[in-house]
Amino acid sequence: MLKALVSDVDGTITDRRRRINTDAIEALRTLVDAGIEVVLASGNTVCFMDGLCKMVGTDGTIISENGGVYRRGFGGTLHIPGDQKVCLEAFEVLRDHFAGEGVRLELFSAQYRFADVAFARNIDPDDVRTVVRDHHLPVRVLDTGFAIHLQDPGVSKGTAMRDLAREMGLLPDEILAIGDSENDIEMLKAAGVGVAVANAPEPTRSAADWVPRESYGDGFIETVKKYYPDLFSR
Template structure:
Protein backbone atom coordinates (compact mmCIF):
# COMPACT_ATOMS: atom_id res chain seq x y z
CA UNK A 1 0.00 0.00 0.00
CA UNK A 2 1.29 3.46 -0.94
CA UNK A 3 0.35 5.66 1.98
CA UNK A 4 -0.34 9.34 1.31
CA UNK A 5 -0.92 10.75 4.81
CA UNK A 6 0.51 10.18 8.28
CA UNK A 7 -1.28 11.54 11.37
CA UNK A 8 0.78 11.73 14.54
CA UNK A 9 -0.16 12.43 18.13
CA UNK A 10 2.15 14.77 20.05
CA UNK A 11 2.53 13.95 23.74
CA UNK A 12 4.24 10.60 24.43
CA UNK A 13 4.16 9.83 20.69
CA UNK A 14 6.08 12.36 18.61
CA UNK A 15 7.46 14.07 21.70
CA UNK A 16 9.81 12.60 24.26
CA UNK A 17 8.86 12.79 27.93
CA UNK A 18 10.70 16.13 28.18
CA UNK A 19 8.52 17.47 25.33
CA UNK A 20 11.20 17.45 22.62
CA UNK A 21 11.17 16.20 19.02
CA UNK A 22 14.15 13.90 18.50
CA UNK A 23 16.52 14.43 15.59
CA UNK A 24 15.53 11.04 14.16
CA UNK A 25 11.82 11.84 14.26
CA UNK A 26 12.41 15.29 12.78
CA UNK A 27 14.45 13.93 9.88
CA UNK A 28 11.84 11.26 9.13
CA UNK A 29 9.04 13.83 9.09
CA UNK A 30 11.01 16.11 6.80
CA UNK A 31 11.74 13.24 4.40
CA UNK A 32 8.08 12.24 4.36
CA UNK A 33 7.03 15.81 3.61
CA UNK A 34 9.64 16.17 0.89
CA UNK A 35 8.33 12.94 -0.66
CA UNK A 36 4.85 14.44 -0.98
CA UNK A 37 3.30 12.78 2.07
CA UNK A 38 0.74 14.83 3.98
CA UNK A 39 2.07 15.19 7.52
CA UNK A 40 -0.67 15.81 10.08
CA UNK A 41 -0.17 16.71 13.74
CA UNK A 42 -3.21 15.25 15.51
CA UNK A 43 -3.37 16.30 19.14
CA UNK A 44 -5.62 16.97 22.06
CA UNK A 45 -3.68 20.16 22.65
CA UNK A 46 -4.85 23.66 21.87
CA UNK A 47 -4.19 24.67 18.26
CA UNK A 48 -1.72 27.39 19.25
CA UNK A 49 0.51 24.84 21.00
CA UNK A 50 0.56 22.47 18.02
CA UNK A 51 1.26 25.37 15.68
CA UNK A 52 4.15 26.53 17.87
CA UNK A 53 5.78 23.10 17.72
CA UNK A 54 5.39 23.04 13.95
CA UNK A 55 7.94 25.85 13.77
CA UNK A 56 10.63 23.24 14.48
CA UNK A 57 9.67 20.98 11.58
CA UNK A 58 10.96 23.15 8.75
CA UNK A 59 7.54 23.00 7.05
CA UNK A 60 3.92 23.63 8.00
CA UNK A 61 1.90 20.47 8.67
CA UNK A 62 -1.84 20.07 8.63
CA UNK A 63 -3.14 20.23 12.21
CA UNK A 64 -6.01 18.41 13.89
CA UNK A 65 -6.22 20.10 17.30
CA UNK A 66 -8.39 19.69 20.39
CA UNK A 67 -9.10 16.02 19.58
CA UNK A 68 -10.65 16.91 16.23
CA UNK A 69 -12.63 20.00 17.23
CA UNK A 70 -10.42 22.17 15.03
CA UNK A 71 -8.69 21.40 11.73
CA UNK A 72 -6.45 23.75 9.77
CA UNK A 73 -4.39 23.31 6.64
CA UNK A 74 -0.71 23.98 6.06
CA UNK A 75 -1.44 27.63 5.31
CA UNK A 76 -3.38 28.12 8.57
CA UNK A 77 -6.76 28.14 6.82
CA UNK A 78 -9.64 26.75 8.86
CA UNK A 79 -11.10 23.52 7.47
CA UNK A 80 -13.36 22.61 10.38
CA UNK A 81 -14.37 23.85 13.83
CA UNK A 82 -16.79 22.50 16.44
CA UNK A 83 -17.65 24.82 19.33
CA UNK A 84 -19.30 23.97 22.65
CA UNK A 85 -22.66 25.54 23.47
CA UNK A 86 -22.50 28.02 26.34
CA UNK A 87 -25.16 26.13 28.31
CA UNK A 88 -22.98 23.01 28.22
CA UNK A 89 -19.92 24.99 29.31
CA UNK A 90 -21.89 26.38 32.25
CA UNK A 91 -23.04 22.87 33.17
CA UNK A 92 -19.46 21.59 33.11
CA UNK A 93 -18.15 24.49 35.21
CA UNK A 94 -20.81 23.86 37.84
CA UNK A 95 -20.12 20.12 37.82
CA UNK A 96 -16.38 20.68 38.23
CA UNK A 97 -16.92 23.12 41.09
CA UNK A 98 -19.39 20.80 42.84
CA UNK A 99 -16.83 17.99 42.75
CA UNK A 100 -13.78 20.12 43.55
CA UNK A 101 -12.11 19.43 40.21
CA UNK A 102 -9.65 21.79 38.56
CA UNK A 103 -10.70 22.66 35.01
CA UNK A 104 -9.81 24.77 32.04
CA UNK A 105 -11.29 25.25 28.59
CA UNK A 106 -9.97 26.79 25.43
CA UNK A 107 -10.44 28.29 22.03
CA UNK A 108 -7.88 28.00 19.24
CA UNK A 109 -5.35 30.29 20.88
CA UNK A 110 -6.35 31.01 24.49
CA UNK A 111 -6.64 28.76 27.54
CA UNK A 112 -9.11 29.97 30.16
CA UNK A 113 -7.99 28.81 33.60
CA UNK A 114 -9.45 29.43 37.09
CA UNK A 115 -7.52 31.65 39.45
CA UNK A 116 -7.89 29.07 42.21
CA UNK A 117 -6.91 25.51 41.39
CA UNK A 118 -7.49 23.51 44.58
CA UNK A 119 -5.46 20.29 44.26
CA UNK A 120 -4.15 20.77 40.72
CA UNK A 121 -1.44 23.11 39.51
CA UNK A 122 -2.72 26.14 37.68
CA UNK A 123 -2.45 25.81 33.90
CA UNK A 124 -0.72 29.16 33.72
CA UNK A 125 2.04 27.92 36.03
CA UNK A 126 2.46 24.72 34.00
CA UNK A 127 2.53 26.72 30.79
CA UNK A 128 5.45 28.81 32.08
CA UNK A 129 7.58 25.68 32.30
CA UNK A 130 7.80 25.74 28.50
CA UNK A 131 10.22 27.83 26.49
CA UNK A 132 8.65 31.18 25.67
CA UNK A 133 8.13 30.27 22.01
CA UNK A 134 6.01 27.25 23.00
CA UNK A 135 3.76 28.97 25.50
CA UNK A 136 0.12 29.66 24.82
CA UNK A 137 -1.87 32.63 26.05
CA UNK A 138 -3.61 31.97 29.38
CA UNK A 139 -6.42 34.10 30.80
CA UNK A 140 -7.89 33.76 34.28
CA UNK A 141 -11.56 32.90 34.41
CA UNK A 142 -13.49 35.57 36.24
CA UNK A 143 -16.11 34.68 38.83
CA UNK A 144 -18.93 35.89 36.59
CA UNK A 145 -18.02 34.70 33.12
CA UNK A 146 -19.38 36.72 30.20
CA UNK A 147 -20.34 34.14 27.60
CA UNK A 148 -21.92 36.75 25.34
CA UNK A 149 -18.59 38.22 24.27
CA UNK A 150 -15.35 36.41 23.40
CA UNK A 151 -16.34 33.01 24.80
CA UNK A 152 -19.54 32.56 22.81
CA UNK A 153 -19.09 30.42 19.67
CA UNK A 154 -15.39 30.13 20.46
CA UNK A 155 -14.74 27.33 23.00
CA UNK A 156 -13.83 23.98 21.44
CA UNK A 157 -12.80 21.81 24.39
CA UNK A 158 -13.26 21.52 28.17
CA UNK A 159 -10.88 19.56 30.43
CA UNK A 160 -11.21 18.50 34.08
CA UNK A 161 -8.35 17.26 36.25
CA UNK A 162 -7.81 15.52 39.58
CA UNK A 163 -5.19 13.15 40.95
CA UNK A 164 -7.97 10.96 42.37
CA UNK A 165 -8.68 8.62 39.46
CA UNK A 166 -11.85 7.26 41.13
CA UNK A 167 -13.28 10.77 41.34
CA UNK A 168 -12.38 11.35 37.69
CA UNK A 169 -14.19 8.16 36.71
CA UNK A 170 -17.25 9.05 38.76
CA UNK A 171 -17.56 12.54 37.25
CA UNK A 172 -16.99 11.16 33.75
CA UNK A 173 -19.84 8.71 34.34
CA UNK A 174 -22.08 11.61 35.41
CA UNK A 175 -21.33 13.46 32.17
CA UNK A 176 -21.86 10.34 30.03
CA UNK A 177 -25.13 9.48 31.78
CA UNK A 178 -26.60 12.99 31.85
CA UNK A 179 -25.18 14.62 28.71
CA UNK A 180 -24.09 11.66 26.64
CA UNK A 181 -26.39 12.69 23.81
CA UNK A 182 -24.59 16.02 23.47
CA UNK A 183 -21.06 15.51 24.79
CA UNK A 184 -18.15 13.18 24.04
CA UNK A 185 -15.70 12.26 26.81
CA UNK A 186 -12.23 10.84 26.44
CA UNK A 187 -8.87 11.03 28.21
CA UNK A 188 -5.19 11.55 27.44
CA UNK A 189 -3.88 10.90 30.97
CA UNK A 190 -5.13 9.02 34.02
CA UNK A 191 -5.96 12.29 35.78
CA UNK A 192 -8.13 14.06 33.20
CA UNK A 193 -11.45 14.08 31.37
CA UNK A 194 -11.47 15.72 27.95
CA UNK A 195 -14.92 16.89 26.87
CA UNK A 196 -16.09 17.86 23.38
CA UNK A 197 -19.23 17.90 21.32
CA UNK A 198 -20.77 14.51 20.58
CA UNK A 199 -18.98 12.71 17.76
CA UNK A 200 -15.85 14.85 17.93
CA UNK A 201 -12.65 12.82 18.07
CA UNK A 202 -9.39 12.42 16.16
CA UNK A 203 -10.86 9.70 13.95
CA UNK A 204 -13.66 12.00 12.84
CA UNK A 205 -11.04 14.67 12.25
CA UNK A 206 -9.12 12.31 9.95
CA UNK A 207 -12.33 11.51 8.09
CA UNK A 208 -13.06 15.20 7.49
CA UNK A 209 -9.49 15.92 6.45
CA UNK A 210 -9.44 12.90 4.14
CA UNK A 211 -12.57 14.13 2.38
CA UNK A 212 -11.04 17.59 2.09
CA UNK A 213 -7.80 16.25 0.56
CA UNK A 214 -9.36 13.44 -1.45
CA UNK A 215 -7.48 10.72 0.45
CA UNK A 216 -9.08 7.40 1.32
CA UNK A 217 -8.72 6.04 4.85
CA UNK A 218 -6.82 3.05 3.44
CA UNK A 219 -4.09 5.50 2.39
CA UNK A 220 -3.62 6.86 5.91
CA UNK A 221 -1.29 5.98 8.78
CA UNK A 222 -2.16 7.09 12.32
CA UNK A 223 0.18 6.86 15.32
CA UNK A 224 -0.76 7.39 18.98
CA UNK A 225 -0.48 6.24 22.57
CA UNK A 226 -3.57 7.22 24.57
CA UNK A 227 -7.32 6.69 24.77
CA UNK A 228 -7.99 9.84 22.78
CA UNK A 229 -6.03 8.31 19.86
CA UNK A 230 -8.30 5.25 19.65
CA UNK A 231 -10.68 6.45 16.94
CA UNK A 232 -7.96 7.65 14.58
CA UNK A 233 -5.91 4.48 15.01
CA UNK A 234 -9.05 2.48 14.24
CA UNK A 235 -9.93 4.71 11.27
CA UNK A 236 -6.60 4.75 9.45
CA UNK A 237 -5.60 2.04 6.99
CA UNK A 238 -2.57 1.42 9.18
CA UNK A 239 -3.21 2.13 12.85
CA UNK A 240 -0.08 2.22 15.00
CA UNK A 241 0.32 2.19 18.78
CA UNK A 242 3.51 3.22 20.53
CA UNK A 243 5.30 0.67 22.69
CA UNK A 244 4.48 2.97 25.62
CA UNK A 245 0.78 3.11 24.66
CA UNK A 246 -2.07 1.99 26.87
CA UNK A 247 -3.02 -1.67 26.43
CA UNK A 248 -6.42 -0.86 24.96
CA UNK A 249 -4.80 1.01 22.09
CA UNK A 250 -2.22 -1.73 21.53
CA UNK A 251 -5.07 -4.21 21.19
CA UNK A 252 -6.74 -1.95 18.62
CA UNK A 253 -3.65 -1.21 16.52
CA UNK A 254 -2.43 -3.01 13.41
CA UNK A 255 1.18 -2.49 14.42
CA UNK A 256 3.11 -1.62 17.58
CA UNK A 257 6.16 0.56 17.05
CA UNK A 258 9.02 1.50 19.34
CA UNK A 259 8.44 3.86 22.27
CA UNK A 260 8.46 7.64 22.16
CA UNK A 261 11.93 7.53 23.72
CA UNK A 262 13.18 5.23 20.93
CA UNK A 263 12.05 7.27 17.90
CA UNK A 264 8.96 5.16 17.32
CA UNK A 265 7.48 7.66 14.86
CA UNK A 266 10.61 7.59 12.70
CA UNK A 267 10.55 3.80 12.77
CA UNK A 268 7.02 3.72 11.31
CA UNK A 269 7.76 6.32 8.64
CA UNK A 270 10.94 4.55 7.51
CA UNK A 271 9.33 1.09 7.57
CA UNK A 272 5.96 1.78 5.94
CA UNK A 273 6.03 5.15 4.16
CA UNK A 274 9.44 6.07 2.72
Protein backbone atom coordinates (compact mmCIF):
# COMPACT_ATOMS: atom_id res chain seq x y z
CA MET A 1 0.00 0.00 0.00
CA LEU A 2 1.16 3.52 -0.73
CA LYS A 3 2.17 5.00 2.61
CA ALA A 4 1.48 8.68 1.95
CA LEU A 5 -0.83 10.91 -0.06
CA VAL A 6 0.14 14.38 -1.26
CA SER A 7 -2.82 16.29 -2.63
CA ASP A 8 -3.27 19.66 -4.23
CA VAL A 9 -6.21 21.70 -2.93
CA ASP A 10 -7.85 24.11 -5.41
CA GLY A 11 -9.28 22.21 -8.36
CA THR A 12 -8.42 18.83 -6.83
CA ILE A 13 -10.46 18.54 -3.63
CA THR A 14 -12.79 21.41 -4.59
CA ASP A 15 -15.21 22.12 -7.41
CA ARG A 16 -14.59 24.69 -10.15
CA ARG A 17 -15.92 27.44 -7.87
CA ARG A 18 -13.38 26.55 -5.14
CA ARG A 19 -16.08 25.06 -2.90
CA ILE A 20 -14.56 22.19 -1.01
CA ASN A 21 -15.90 18.72 -1.78
CA THR A 22 -17.21 17.38 1.52
CA ASP A 23 -16.90 13.76 0.39
CA ALA A 24 -13.23 14.43 -0.34
CA ILE A 25 -12.81 15.65 3.23
CA GLU A 26 -14.38 12.46 4.52
CA ALA A 27 -11.99 10.47 2.33
CA LEU A 28 -8.99 12.38 3.68
CA ARG A 29 -10.12 11.66 7.23
CA THR A 30 -10.46 7.98 6.40
CA LEU A 31 -6.86 7.96 5.20
CA VAL A 32 -5.60 9.83 8.27
CA ASP A 33 -7.43 7.45 10.62
CA ALA A 34 -5.88 4.49 8.77
CA GLY A 35 -2.38 5.82 9.39
CA ILE A 36 -1.69 7.10 5.88
CA GLU A 37 0.47 10.24 5.89
CA VAL A 38 -1.61 13.03 4.35
CA VAL A 39 0.09 16.15 2.98
CA LEU A 40 -1.87 19.08 1.56
CA ALA A 41 0.06 20.92 -1.16
CA SER A 42 -0.94 24.29 -2.57
CA GLY A 43 0.09 27.67 -3.86
CA ASN A 44 -1.74 29.14 -0.87
CA THR A 45 -0.14 30.75 2.18
CA VAL A 46 0.92 28.88 5.31
CA CYS A 47 -1.78 30.53 7.41
CA PHE A 48 -4.47 29.43 4.94
CA MET A 49 -3.08 25.90 4.93
CA ASP A 50 -2.95 25.77 8.73
CA GLY A 51 -6.63 26.60 8.99
CA LEU A 52 -7.51 24.06 6.32
CA CYS A 53 -5.47 21.31 8.00
CA LYS A 54 -7.15 21.93 11.35
CA MET A 55 -10.62 21.83 9.82
CA VAL A 56 -9.90 18.75 7.71
CA GLY A 57 -8.15 16.93 10.53
CA THR A 58 -4.62 16.35 9.23
CA ASP A 59 -1.46 16.72 11.33
CA GLY A 60 -0.43 19.97 9.65
CA THR A 61 2.13 18.61 7.20
CA ILE A 62 2.02 20.99 4.26
CA ILE A 63 3.62 22.14 1.05
CA SER A 64 2.81 25.82 0.60
CA GLU A 65 3.55 28.50 -2.00
CA ASN A 66 4.03 25.87 -4.72
CA GLY A 67 6.94 24.25 -2.91
CA GLY A 68 8.63 27.44 -1.74
CA VAL A 69 7.64 26.53 1.83
CA TYR A 70 7.08 23.17 3.52
CA ARG A 71 6.69 21.76 7.03
CA ARG A 72 6.14 18.42 8.70
CA GLY A 73 3.38 18.68 11.29
CA PHE A 74 2.10 21.73 13.13
CA GLY A 75 5.10 21.71 15.45
CA GLY A 76 7.69 21.15 12.74
CA THR A 77 10.29 23.53 11.36
CA LEU A 78 9.03 25.80 8.60
CA HIS A 79 11.46 25.30 5.73
CA ILE A 80 11.70 28.11 3.15
CA PRO A 81 13.86 26.98 0.23
CA GLY A 82 12.32 29.56 -2.10
CA ASP A 83 14.02 32.94 -2.59
CA GLN A 84 11.32 35.60 -2.37
CA LYS A 85 13.76 38.45 -3.04
CA VAL A 86 14.22 37.50 -6.70
CA CYS A 87 10.43 37.16 -7.05
CA LEU A 88 9.78 40.61 -5.60
CA GLU A 89 12.41 42.17 -7.84
CA ALA A 90 10.83 40.52 -10.88
CA PHE A 91 7.38 41.69 -9.82
CA GLU A 92 8.58 45.31 -9.75
CA VAL A 93 9.68 45.00 -13.36
CA LEU A 94 6.36 43.41 -14.33
CA ARG A 95 4.34 46.02 -12.45
CA ASP A 96 6.12 48.89 -14.21
CA HIS A 97 5.78 47.21 -17.61
CA PHE A 98 2.05 46.55 -17.35
CA ALA A 99 1.37 49.92 -15.73
CA GLY A 100 2.69 51.40 -18.97
CA GLU A 101 -0.07 49.45 -20.74
CA GLY A 102 -2.71 50.72 -18.33
CA VAL A 103 -2.96 47.48 -16.31
CA ARG A 104 -2.54 47.44 -12.53
CA LEU A 105 -1.16 44.22 -11.05
CA GLU A 106 -2.85 43.24 -7.79
CA LEU A 107 -0.75 41.34 -5.27
CA PHE A 108 -2.40 38.57 -3.23
CA SER A 109 -1.71 38.24 0.53
CA ALA A 110 1.83 39.61 0.18
CA GLN A 111 2.27 40.08 3.93
CA TYR A 112 1.65 36.36 4.55
CA ARG A 113 4.00 34.97 1.91
CA PHE A 114 7.57 33.84 2.57
CA ALA A 115 8.85 32.49 -0.74
CA ASP A 116 6.87 33.48 -3.83
CA VAL A 117 4.74 36.30 -5.23
CA ALA A 118 1.13 35.84 -6.31
CA PHE A 119 -1.08 38.27 -8.19
CA ALA A 120 -4.48 38.41 -9.89
CA ARG A 121 -5.09 36.80 -13.29
CA ASN A 122 -6.24 40.07 -14.89
CA ILE A 123 -3.58 39.61 -17.59
CA ASP A 124 -2.64 36.72 -19.83
CA PRO A 125 -0.04 34.51 -18.10
CA ASP A 126 1.72 34.08 -21.45
CA ASP A 127 2.18 37.87 -21.62
CA VAL A 128 3.83 37.68 -18.20
CA ARG A 129 6.12 34.91 -19.43
CA THR A 130 7.08 37.04 -22.44
CA VAL A 131 8.11 39.98 -20.24
CA VAL A 132 10.03 37.66 -17.92
CA ARG A 133 11.86 36.17 -20.89
CA ASP A 134 12.56 39.51 -22.59
CA HIS A 135 13.97 41.00 -19.37
CA HIS A 136 15.90 37.84 -18.48
CA LEU A 137 14.25 37.73 -15.05
CA PRO A 138 15.43 34.73 -12.96
CA VAL A 139 11.96 33.51 -12.00
CA ARG A 140 9.45 30.94 -13.11
CA VAL A 141 5.88 31.93 -13.97
CA LEU A 142 3.14 29.58 -12.80
CA ASP A 143 -0.53 29.80 -13.70
CA THR A 144 -2.60 27.86 -11.18
CA GLY A 145 -5.89 28.87 -12.75
CA PHE A 146 -6.63 30.94 -9.65
CA ALA A 147 -3.58 33.25 -9.57
CA ILE A 148 -0.30 33.93 -11.35
CA HIS A 149 2.78 33.11 -9.28
CA LEU A 150 6.42 34.10 -9.57
CA GLN A 151 8.62 31.38 -8.15
CA ASP A 152 12.27 30.65 -7.53
CA PRO A 153 13.03 28.25 -10.41
CA GLY A 154 14.94 25.91 -8.08
CA VAL A 155 11.85 24.87 -6.11
CA SER A 156 8.55 23.17 -6.89
CA LYS A 157 5.97 21.00 -5.20
CA GLY A 158 8.10 18.09 -6.40
CA THR A 159 11.29 19.24 -4.66
CA ALA A 160 9.36 19.96 -1.46
CA MET A 161 7.70 16.54 -1.61
CA ARG A 162 11.06 14.79 -1.92
CA ASP A 163 12.42 16.75 1.06
CA LEU A 164 9.34 15.92 3.12
CA ALA A 165 9.64 12.26 2.18
CA ARG A 166 13.13 12.19 3.68
CA GLU A 167 11.84 13.79 6.88
CA MET A 168 9.06 11.20 7.07
CA GLY A 169 11.44 8.31 6.38
CA LEU A 170 9.71 7.48 3.12
CA LEU A 171 10.77 7.00 -0.46
CA PRO A 172 9.03 9.05 -3.17
CA ASP A 173 7.95 5.70 -4.66
CA GLU A 174 5.76 5.19 -1.58
CA ILE A 175 3.75 8.35 -2.26
CA LEU A 176 0.53 8.90 -4.21
CA ALA A 177 0.31 12.48 -5.53
CA ILE A 178 -2.87 14.03 -6.94
CA GLY A 179 -3.20 17.40 -8.69
CA ASP A 180 -4.88 19.39 -11.42
CA SER A 181 -2.59 22.17 -12.61
CA GLU A 182 0.77 22.99 -14.15
CA ASN A 183 2.24 23.66 -10.70
CA ASP A 184 1.58 19.99 -9.87
CA ILE A 185 3.55 18.47 -12.75
CA GLU A 186 6.88 18.02 -10.93
CA MET A 187 5.06 16.54 -7.95
CA LEU A 188 3.22 14.00 -10.09
CA LYS A 189 6.44 13.00 -11.83
CA ALA A 190 8.38 12.63 -8.56
CA ALA A 191 5.78 10.47 -6.79
CA GLY A 192 5.51 6.71 -6.99
CA VAL A 193 2.07 7.23 -8.50
CA GLY A 194 1.00 10.57 -9.97
CA VAL A 195 -2.66 11.24 -10.75
CA ALA A 196 -4.19 14.22 -12.57
CA VAL A 197 -7.93 14.66 -12.08
CA ALA A 198 -9.88 14.92 -15.33
CA ASN A 199 -10.21 18.71 -15.29
CA ALA A 200 -6.41 19.09 -15.48
CA PRO A 201 -4.93 20.60 -18.67
CA GLU A 202 -3.28 18.27 -21.14
CA PRO A 203 0.36 18.83 -20.01
CA THR A 204 -0.58 17.86 -16.45
CA ARG A 205 -2.56 14.83 -17.59
CA SER A 206 0.39 13.75 -19.74
CA ALA A 207 2.69 13.89 -16.70
CA ALA A 208 0.39 11.60 -14.71
CA ASP A 209 0.43 7.82 -14.40
CA TRP A 210 -3.37 7.73 -14.35
CA VAL A 211 -6.30 10.07 -15.01
CA PRO A 212 -9.68 9.28 -13.41
CA ARG A 213 -12.92 9.65 -15.31
CA GLU A 214 -14.23 12.28 -12.88
CA SER A 215 -13.13 15.91 -12.43
CA TYR A 216 -12.31 18.02 -9.39
CA GLY A 217 -13.14 16.54 -5.97
CA ASP A 218 -15.06 13.65 -7.50
CA GLY A 219 -11.89 12.68 -9.38
CA PHE A 220 -9.98 12.78 -6.10
CA ILE A 221 -12.48 10.39 -4.52
CA GLU A 222 -12.32 8.07 -7.53
CA THR A 223 -8.53 8.03 -7.18
CA VAL A 224 -8.28 7.17 -3.50
CA LYS A 225 -10.86 4.43 -3.95
CA LYS A 226 -8.69 2.96 -6.71
CA TYR A 227 -5.40 3.06 -4.82
CA TYR A 228 -6.73 2.34 -1.29
CA PRO A 229 -9.50 -0.15 -2.08
CA ASP A 230 -9.39 -1.85 1.32
CA LEU A 231 -10.19 1.44 3.07
CA PHE A 232 -13.15 2.35 0.85
CA SER A 233 -14.77 -1.01 0.16
CA ARG A 234 -16.86 -0.95 3.30
